Amino acid sequence: MHIINVAVTLKSQHVQDFLKEIERHRGEIARHEPGCLVFDLCQDKSDPNTFILYEVYADDAALDRHRNSASLKQYFETTKDWAVSRTVRNAVRKATLR
Numbered sequence: 001m002h003i004i005n006v007a008v009t010l011k012s013q014h015v016q017d018f019l020k021e022i023e024r025h026r027g028e029i030a031r032h033e034p035g036c037l038v039f040d041l042c043q044d045k046s047d048p049n050t051f052i053l054y055e056v057y058a059d060d061a062a063l064d065r066h067r068n069s070a071s072l073k074q075y076f077e078t079t080k081d082w083a084v085s086r087t088v089r090n091a092v093r094k095a096t097l098r
Contacts, residue, residue: 001037002063003091006053014082015049021078022053028071035062049084056093 010018022041029036035058044050057063066072 001093002057003093004055005089007087009050009084010082011084012049018082021075025071025075033066036066
């Protein structure tokens with residue numbers, strides 16, 4: 001499994017636009033990417049302009065489909081000027097607690 005963790009800090013005037021775009025993107029993922037097992041959006045408790053995306057992909061093929069999707073390209077194009085910073089971390093799950 002592949003884990004993608006994205007921390008994005010937005011310009012405050014774009015927070016609501018970002019939430020709308022994430023909802024559009026999430027819907028596309030739900031309809032067209034069965035290999036995306038989790039797509040969570042979290043808001044930082046101490047900074048309401050910072051969001052964390054937590055994504056889990058079943059395998060390499062699922063992650064590749066996501067990276068090459070029209071929806072992801074649209075997300076990047078739409079949000080490119082909204083972020084103050086964006087940090088992406090890629091990980092592979094080694095253990096879990098259920």
